[in-house]
Structures are given as structure tokens and as C-alpha cells.
Amino acid sequence: MIKKIRDCLSDIKDPDLKEHYSQLVFTLLEKGYFPGLAGVPVAKSGISHIDGEKGILTYRGYPVQELAEHCSYEDVAFLLLNGDLPLRNEKNILQKQFLVHRDVDRDIAKAVIAMPEELHPMYMLSASVLQLQANDNLCFTVDNYNQNLFRAIRLVAKLPTIIGISRTRDAEFAADKEFDSYAQYCLYCFNQDLADDEEWVDIFEKLLILHADHTMNNSTFSVRAVGSSKASIYASVASAINSLSGPLHGGANERVLKMLQEIGSPDKVESYIGSVLAKGEKIMGIGHRVYKTYDPRALFTKNKILPRIFAEDNPLDIDDELGDLYKTAQKMERVVLDVLSGKKLYPNVDFWSGLVMKALGIEPHYFTTVFVLGRIMGWSAHWVEHMEVKNRIFRPNQLYDGFNDRHILVEPEEEIASTD
Ligand SMILES: CC(=O)SCCNC(=O)CCNC(=O)[C@H](O)C(C)(C)COP(=O)(O)OP(=O)(O)OC[C@H]1O[C@@H](n2cnc3c(N)ncnc32)[C@H](O)[C@@H]1OP(=O)(O)O
Numbered sequence: 001m002i003k004k005i006r007d008c009l010s011d012i013k014d015p016d017l018k019e020h021y022s023q024l025v026f027t028l029l030e031k032g033y034f035p036g037l038a039g040v041p042v043a044k045s046g047i048s049h050i051d052g053e054k055g056i057l058t059y060r061g062y063p064v065q066e067l068a069e070h071c072s073y074e075d076v077a078f079l080l081l082n083g084d085l086p087l088r089n090e091k092n093i094l095q096k097q098f099l100v101h102r103d104v105d106r107d108i109a110k111a112v113i114a115m116p117e118e119l120h121p122m123y124m125l126s127a128s129v130l131q132l133q134a135n136d137n138l139c140f141t142v143d144n145y146n147q148n149l150f151r152a153i154r155l156v157a158k159l160p161t162i163i164g165i166s167r168t169r170d171a172e173f174a175a176d177k178e179f180d181s182y183a184q185y186c187l188y189c190f191n192q193d194l195a196d197d198e199e200w201v202d203i204f205e206k207l208l209i210l211h212a213d214h215t216m217n218n219s220t221f222s223v224r225a226v227g228s229s230k231a232s233i234y235a236s237v238a239s240a241i242n243s244l245s246g247p248l249h250g251g252a253n254e255r256v257l258k259m260l261q262e263i264g265s266p267d268k269v270e271s272y273i274g275s276v277l278a279k280g281e282k283i284m285g286i287g288h289r290v291y292k293t294y295d296p297r298a299l300f301t302k303n304k305i306l307p308r309i310f311a312e313d314n315p316l317d318i319d320d321e322l323g324d325l326y327k328t329a330q331k332m333e334r335v336v337l338d339v340l341s342g343k344k345l346y347p348n349v350d351f352w353s354g355l356v357m358k359a360l361g362i363e364p365h366y367f368t369t370v371f372v373l374g375r376i377m378g379w380s381a382h383w384v385e386h387m388e389v390k391n392r393i394f395r396p397n398q399l400y401d402g403f404n405d406r407h408i409l410v411e412p413e414e415e416i417a418s419t420d
């Protein structure tokens with residue numbers, strides 16, 4: 001067997017792949033399992049690709065920066081779902097579909113309003129996505145590609161509405177309003193004042209595109225794992241939203257802003273980082289399972305989006321508090337690069353995005369729902385793709401380290417009777 005493994009490894013020509021599989025074999029032999037499934041391929045997919053050493057992310061072969069620079073949300077959604085960028089009329093149709101299908105049923109709107117205001121928006125959202133199933137009584141019929149695509153489009157369309165209703169506590173918050181694009185509608189759901197300003201809509205749209213897909217991350221894995229049981233798109237996406245809420249995943253964006261506020265000013269950054277590291281804790285917005293260099297989305301946000309917001313001569317209205325948070329983040333980035341880049345720890349997508357969302361007037365506890373509006377493109381594409389593959393239910397194994405056989409001690413009946 002060992003010889004067979006050695007032969008298989010020596011047959012691999014690509015040196016990176018060879019190193020990767022050798023590492024997997026080593027981990028399995030050393031530990032007996034794969035902690036965090038690190039590096040373990042669980043599916044084949046043509047949707048996105050990452051080169052973590054070089055800091056490259058592509059959607060269907062296109063670099064994410066080019067898509068963010070030149071494309072609309074509709075272009076990228078079409079690309080992820082269908083495999084190619086749309087022709088003009090295909091894009092127009094998708095844009096219309098997103099806007100036409102945005103309304104949610106009155107009962108669902110009522111249910112959203114009835115949820116406690118203290119409920120975190122991510123859990124409000126996952127609970128509401130499950131309710132969308134009520135309008136799709138064929139949801140367990142998942143083998144029709146066109147029907148699945150249509151389901152995905154309807155779901156993408158309705159997410160911002162749920163968020164808008166939850167924020168405003170008003171089912172009619174966008175009634176009779178016309179929108180030019182999905183991104184504009186989404187921004188309206190968070191901030192009605194900025195949604196008429198093309199500059200802010202463009203910034204918001206770029207943020208959504210940067211978040212659209214990211215290979216087999218924790219939430220996309222959830223979509224695939226739940227979907228592999230042939231559960232509905234609603235069940236799969238609800239589980240992905242729950243996964244994304246975690247502080248080690250998308251929930252980090254909300255916490256980065258809190259962290260910057262807690263630090264208070266650039267001169268306190270070093271002592272903050274020192275004390276977090278001394279306690280063995282993680283710095284939010286830093287580190288990544290796959291990137292061993294600067295995350296390209298974080299770089300794009302830092303170099304292409306934030307300067308538009310914070311430029312000295314910019315026409316955008318930014319308050320002093322936000323300007324100070326930006327300076328603290330800039331200092332933090334410098335210190336992190338100094339202290340942690342040796343360990344290949346760099347800012348990830350969540351490090352800078354909160355500053356953009358704050359500038360967009362979005363409340364921090366809603367930050368991760370913005371991430372959802374981007375990532376829903378990828379989740380839906382993965383769900384649709386998964387329904388097309390020769391599926392095997394996800395069912396990994398475990399290393400059992402519990403008790404050996406134990407048995408219930410049953411006392412003989414006479415003894416029980418005599419003690420009564
Ligand atoms: C959208 C996204 O999901 S992007 C990620 C968002 N999450 C965050 O920003 C939270 C902070 N970061 C983290 O918790 C991690 O870096 C993760 C979850 C992103 C990746 O985790 P893993 O790949 O499992 O890395 P792991 O936790 O094993 O860390 C490897 C080493 O780097 C250190 N490390 C990793 N992230 C950080 C961090 N943010 N701050 C300080 N040290 C860190 C670990 O302590 C560990 O050090 P050690 O080898 O000396 O023990």
C-alpha cells in the first residue's frame with residue numbers, strides 16, 4: 001500500500017499539486033484525520049479559483065479585480081450562474097428579473113416585522129429565507145436546471161427586501177419606487193439617502209462583486225453539504241447564512257469596526273496588538289486559510305475604493321469619527337504587516353470592508369448581511385452546479401475517541417422489590 005501511495009505521488013507532474021497531496025497524506029498518517037478539513041478537496045467546481053500563494057482570485061477565469069473594475073452585479077451574477085458574461089440583452093433581462101421578483105409575500109413581511117429587534121440580522125435573514133420555501137411547494141424537485149436557475153434568481157431578488165423590511169420595520173418601505181439596478185436597490189434597503197448617488201452605488205456594487213464567490217469556504221461548503229441531501233435551495237442558503245455569521249468567517253467585518261472603535265486612536269494600535277497576541281487571541285480581519293499573501297479583495301478595497309471615500313479633495317461627506325477610524329486601520333495594517341507577515345498573516349477581505357460600509361451609513365450589525373448580498377451569487381451558483389453533478393451525499397467520517405462499550409446495569413427485580 002505504501003509503495004502504491006509513493007507511486008501515485010511520483011506520477012504527479014505539477015510540483016505544487018505533488019506537495020499538496022504529500023502534505024495531505026502526511027496529515028492523515030500523522031493525525032488520522034484532517035482538522036478543519038484543511039486542503040481537502042470535497043467537490044469539483046468551475047465557479048472560482050484561488051492561488052493563495054500569489055494572491056489571485058478568479059471567477060470563471062476572470063480576475064476579481066477586473067470584474068470589480070469593469071462589470072456590474074448583474075454581469076457577475078450571470079457569469080457565476082451561467083459560466084459566461086452576458087450579452088447586453090441577457091444582462092437587461094437579468095436586471096429586470098432581479099427587480100421584478102423583489103417583493104416578498106405579505107405574510108413573510110409580517111413575520112420579519114414580528115421578529116424581535118434584538119435578533120441579529122443574520123439570524124433574521126436565515127429564518128426569513130427558510131420562509132420563502134412557502135411559495136415553492138415543488139422545492140424538493142431539484143433536478144431541473146432551468147427551474148433551479150429561476151429559483152436562484154428569485155432568491156437573490158428577495159434578500160435585499162427582507163433586509164429593508166427588517167431595518168425599517170415597514171413592509172412598504174420601497175413601494176412604488178423605481179430602481180435602475182440591483183445594486184441601487186440593495187443600497188436603498190440600507191440607506192435611502194445615498195441610493196440616488198451614482199458614486200455611492202458604484203462603490204457599493206464593487207463591494208458586492210468582491211464578495212461574490214470564494215471556492216469552498218465554510219458557508220459555501222454548508223450549501224454543498226446541505227444540498228447534497230437534496231434539501232431545498234432555501235435550506236442550503238439558510239445554513240450558509242448561519243455559517244457566514246460566525247466571527248471567524250463573514251462575521252469578522254462587524255468585529256473589525258468594533259475593534260477599531262475600541263482601540264480609539266492610531267497611537268494605541270501597537271499595545272492593542274501586543275495584548276491580543278499575548279492572550280493568544282486572533283486579531284479580527286487578519287489571516288486566511290488559503291491566502292498566504294495579501295488578499296486581492298482587501299488590496300482592491302484599500303487601493304481602489306477607500307481612496308475614493310477618504311481623498312482629501314473628495315466630494316463625499318465623511319465625518320471626523322470615520323476619518324479617525326480609517327487612520328487607526330491604516331496604522332493597524334502597517335503594524336500587522338511588520339509583526340505578522342513573517343507568519344504569512346495579512347489583512348483579509350473583512351479588514352477594510354467595514355470602513356466602506358460605515359461610510360455608506362450602514363449599521364455595523366448589518367455589515368455581514370451586505371456580505372450575504374454579494375456571496376448569494378456564489379452560493380446559488382454552487383447550489384445549481386451541485387444539483388447538476390453526480391451527487392453523493394456528504395458523509396465524512398470521524399475518529400471515535402469516546403467510551404468503549406458500556407451497558408446499563410439492571411438490578412434484579414427481587415432486589416428492587418425488597419428495597420421498596
Ligand atoms: C470572509 C472570511 O471568512 S475571511 C476570514 C475572516 N476571519 C477573521 O478575520 C478572523 C481572524 N482570523 C482567523 O481566525 C483565522 O486566520 C482564520 C479562521 C481566517 C483562518 O484560520 P486557520 O486557517 O485555521 O488558521 P489557524 O487558526 O490555524 O492559524 C494559523 C496560525 O496563525 C495564527 N493566526 C491566524 N489568524 C490570526 C489572527 N487573526 N491573529 C493572530 N494570529 C493569527 C494562529 O494563532 C496560528 O498560529 P500558531 O501556528 O503559532 O498556533
Ligand SMILES: O=C([O-])CC(=O)C(=O)O
Pocket residue numbers: 213214215216217218249289290348349
Ligand atoms: O475562503 C474562506 O475561507 C473565507 C471566505 O469565504 C472569504 O475569504 O471570502
